[in-house]
Amino acid sequence: MPKTLFEKIWDSHVVAEEKNGPSLLYIDRHLVHEVTSPQAFEGLRLNKRKVRRPDLTIATEDHNVPTSDRSLPIVDQISSIQIKTLEKNCKDFGIQLFGIGSPNQGIVHVIGPQLGITLPGSTIVCGDSHTSTQGAFGALAFGIGTSEVEHVLATQTLWMEKLKPFEIKVEGKRKNPFAVTAKDIILSIIKRIGTAGGTGTVIEYRGQTISDLTVEQRMTVCNMSIEAGARAGLIAPDEKTFDYIRGKKFTPKNFEDLVDDWRENLKTDSNARFDKTFSLDAKEIAPQVSWGTNPAMVSDVTERIPFPEDFAKDDLNQKNAAEKALQYMDLKPGTPITDIYVDRVFIGSCTNARLEDLIESSKVVKGKKVSPKVRAMVVPGSQMVKKQAEEMGIDKIFKDANFEWRESGCSMCLGMNPDILGPGERCASTSNRNFEGRQGVGGRTHLVSPVMAAAAAIKGHFVDVREMDVN
Amino acid sequence: MKGNVIKYEQDNIDTDVILPGTYLKIHDYSELAKHAMEGLDPNFHSKVKEGDFIVAGRNFGCGSSREHAPIALAHSGIKAVLALSFARIFYRNAVDGAFLLPIEIDEDTLKDISEGDELEINIDNNEIKNLTKNKKYQMKPFSELIGKIIAAGGLFKFNP
Numbered sequence: 001m002p003k004t005l006f007e008k009i010w011d012s013h014v015v016a017e018e019k020n021g022p023s024l025l026y027i028d029r030h031l032v033h034e035v036t037s038p039q040a041f042e043g044l045r046l047n048k049r050k051v052r053r054p055d056l057t058i059a060t061e062d063h064n065v066p067t068s069d070r071s072l073p074i075v076d077q078i079s080s081i082q083i084k085t086l087e088k089n090c091k092d093f094g095i096q097l098f099g100i101g102s103p104n105q106g107i108v109h110v111i112g113p114q115l116g117i118t119l120p121g122s123t124i125v126c127g128d129s130h131t132s133t134q135g136a137f138g139a140l141a142f143g144i145g146t147s148e149v150e151h152v153l154a155t156q157t158l159w160m161e162k163l164k165p166f167e168i169k170v171e172g173k174r175k176n177p178f179a180v181t182a183k184d185i186i187l188s189i190i191k192r193i194g195t196a197g198g199t200g201t202v203i204e205y206r207g208q209t210i211s212d213l214t215v216e217q218r219m220t221v222c223n224m225s226i227e228a229g230a231r232a233g234l235i236a237p238d239e240k241t242f243d244y245i246r247g248k249k250f251t252p253k254n255f256e257d258l259v260d261d262w263r264e265n266l267k268t269d270s271n272a273r274f275d276k277t278f279s280l281d282a283k284e285i286a287p288q289v290s291w292g293t294n295p296a297m298v299s300d301v302t303e304r305i306p307f308p309e310d311f312a313k314d315d316l317n318q319k320n321a322a323e324k325a326l327q328y329m330d331l332k333p334g335t336p337i338t339d340i341y342v343d344r345v346f347i348g349s350c351t352n353a354r355l356e357d358l359i360e361s362s363k364v365v366k367g368k369k370v371s372p373k374v375r376a377m378v379v380p381g382s383q384m385v386k387k388q389a390e391e392m393g394i395d396k397i398f399k400d401a402n403f404e405w406r407e408s409g410c411s412m413c414l415g416m417n418p419d420i421l422g423p424g425e426r427c428a429s430t431s432n433r434n435f436e437g438r439q440g441v442g443g444r445t446h447l448v449s450p451v452m453a454a455a456a457a458i459k460g461h462f463v464d465v466r467e468m469d470v471n
Numbered sequence: 472m473k474g475n476v477i478k479y480e481q482d483n484i485d486t487d488v489i490l491p492g493t494y495l496k497i498h499d500y501s502e503l504a505k506h507a508m509e510g511l512d513p514n515f516h517s518k519v520k521e522g523d524f525i526v527a528g529r530n531f532g533c534g535s536s537r538e539h540a541p542i543a544l545a546h547s548g549i550k551a552v553l554a555l556s557f558a559r560i561f562y563r564n565a566v567d568g569a570f571l572l573p574i575e576i577d578e579d580t581l582k583d584i585s586e587g588d589e590l591e592i593n594i595d596n597n598e599i600k601n602l603t604k605n606k607k608y609q610m611k612p613f614s615e616l617i618g619k620i621i622a623a624g625g626l627f628k629f630n631p
Binding site for chain 1: 480482483485487488491497510511528530531538539559596614615616617619620
């Protein structure tokens with residue numbers, strides 16, 4: 001029977017199966033960070049269990065670490081304890097940790113691929129919903145809760161109900177691929193299918209537009225699958241994927257043999273059936289800016305803030321949600337998006353803090369200055385990204401323009417480390433969630449691509465990056 | 472089980488409002504509970520009582536995988552969340568640690584239930600009784616895996 005890529009990966013990892021019921025799924029790689037793991041290790045200790053496969057488990061510190069000078073101690077005592085707890089847990093259970101001070105430290109979904117841990121056809125879990133990022137390599141990668149983290153630590157397996165394959169096809173050539181980015185593709189998709197459009201599914205992104213993307217751009221697309229409610233996002237691996245993994249720290253010794261197998265097998269069969277299909281023409285996609293408090297509340301940069309009444313014909317709840325969102329965001333319907341001024345700009349997060357994101361946004365910044373009313377920061381996704389960017393002089397472009405150039409971590413994405421918005425502050429952010437309070441109590445988040453964020457930093461308000469002079 | 476309703480009719484109640492990120496450093500569950508729903512309703516902690524139910528719209532618990540979200544609700548006293556639908560990681564987290572019951576209801580049921588109503592939930596026959604309004608509703612049955620994890624009392628007691 002013809003199968004989708006998802007079904008092939010799933011079927012090859014089922015250890016045991018109940019008839020028409022749940023499956024016990026083998027997990028190839030388990031990534032661990034400081035925030036969602038302490039109770040899991042505590043559970044192992046209480047029950048006198050070991051970590052079943054410490055060799056398949058890798059840890060880093062990313063969520064609560066400060067992104068300021070790494071030679072200074074962590075001021076926040078509770079964060080410091082959480083970090084020390086992970087260090088002790090990794091030592092006690094024999095797990096490799098890339099912590100603060102390691103040249104391999106970084107956001108878990110950035111370092112996995114950079115280290116060659118993320119492999120096509122594998123199952124990857126982490127106590128973090130944005131694990132979906134790693135589906136860009138043709139891996140089945142998804143976020144889990146702390147109880148499941150403990151279960152995987154103890155057994156290297158998970159009980160799951162089979163997810164449903166959802167095809168999202170993006171065809172056509174983008175008119176301006178510099179300005180219309182992977183972020184705009186995924187925001188456009190979420191705008192159309194909604195925050196629950198993918199619930200219970202694994203999305204496979206297909207079509208010419210997706211094939212044309214670089215591997216790092218594909219990671220941006222897969223990253224936000226969870227924002228559409230899907231557990232994971234997938235893209236079939238190709239030569240670009242294999243090139244990205246070749247020669248990394250953990251790349252397997254028999255890599256070329258594996259590539260032969262992946263090339264042959266890791267694709268959806270031509271007449272396989274998806275439970276759901278959605279298509280989008282890349283020519284319709286413009287640079288996106290979110291105006292509300294969930295990632296489906298998004299407009300083209302050329303549009304105006306919508307009127308809540310426009311939603312009423314579909315659903316009264318949507319109208320009420322839009323009203324509430326505009327109130328929180330302090331925005332008036334009918335305002336051009338380009339009239340929205342920002343206080344802060346954040347280029348970072350597992351969505352958009354890889355080398356290419358920094359290279360592309362630096363082209364907007366080069367030779368210009370950040371608006372005097374804006375505080376702008378760049379937070380590389382990992383120490384490796386930071387080093388590579390510095391070797392290319394990217395840091396200098398940002399620093400010359402008055403951007404802060406910081407150490408790697410989740411930073412201002414989630415409001416749990418010192419990088420937060422103040423109440424009422426408005427931010428152009430390359431992160432993934434614009435929920436109320438996400439970046440700090442009362443903070444107002446506008447999700448955008450790195451080039452759009454860079455443009456907003458320079459002008460002080462949103463601008464259509466297609467109209468900017470770019471170096 | 473019986474309890475009273477705290478109702479938030481909106482969709483997309485996300486894990487960042489259920490438990491804001493800044494509290495993810497806290498390990499003491501009773502301390503976490505003080506901040507439950509803080510991003511949506513700062514009065515939640517003062518009004519919630521042991522045994523209460525939350526009733527809400529679509530896609531409850533969307534966003535992060537933080538198990539702290541159902542933990543904070545459970546340690547506030549919430550025994551079940553009744554919603555039109557749930558984001559899947561929250562849904563699974565809720566039952567894995569036997570924190571609370573995630574119960575899917577239909578739109579008519581959502582409309583009919585009011586703040587403060589006393590409900591009696593019986594998961595053996597998928598029935599919800601509204602004792603205040605003297606009415607009965609049906610809940611969507613749990614899937615096989617979720618039902619078994621609930622019956623076992625959590626993921627670590629579950630054995631298919």
